[in-house]
Amino acid sequence: MLAETICSAVSAAGLGIAAVAAYRKRFLSAARIAAYALVPLGLVMTGAVDWIADTAFSPVAWAGFGVLGVAWLLFLSTRAVERRRGGRAESAGGDDVPRAVAPGASAPSRAVTAKPKAGQAAGDDFSDIEAILKKHGI
Template sequence: MLTSTVCAAVSAGGLGIALLTAYRKRFLAAARIAAYSLIPIGLVMTGIIDWVTGLVFKPTVWAGFGVLALSALLFMVTRAAERRGGGGRKERRTAAAEGREVAAPGASAPSLGPARPAQRSKTKSKQDSSGDDFSDIEAILKKHGI
């Protein structure tokens, strides 16, 4: 009942401020203030305020939030431990005993083709004999018109 009275007082105060704002010929701002000030009394009339106060002031509800927080914390801790390598030890042991790999056989092979040093050796052989290392940079600058 106290919350209903407080919400009604807040709405009445807001409507008073809206009237003062309208008196100063700021009608758009007055309409916006009136809209905001009608929200608390509307919440009281729909019963949402009673539901929220019942939710906030019950210890069992807070205990439920605590249990949910503990559950979320346990999920995060187990995922972090699994990522650090703590999870899946049995799977790796059985795979090692059977002689097979846990990951795909070609998982560590590069997927971009030949290695970089082989490509560089080709470009070095194409360079002139004076050893000008700036030819690549010059080509890029010429490409962009600089």
């Protein structure tokens, strides 16, 4: 009951200030003040003020807000950890192998270097590249 009375008084005062602004030929300002002044009256008429008053004095509602806050903090902290890791999930073995995005996808391909043949030295595996460069005069 007290909340409705306060909201009605605030609306009446706001409409009075809007009337003064309109008298001074500030019609745009008067319309804006009147719009703000009608909000508390509309909240009283819809019953939102009763709901807010009941929620503000309810310990169960405050506990619910606390639970929602904890859930929100958990979401934020897990998101921050994901960003810090770069999208990699923690594996049981501790290796940093990136996981596949889709469950059925294959693991990332690894570059395989060709082993030198028995009579070939380790530095000769670029011979085909050297041949192509010589062919083009580079």
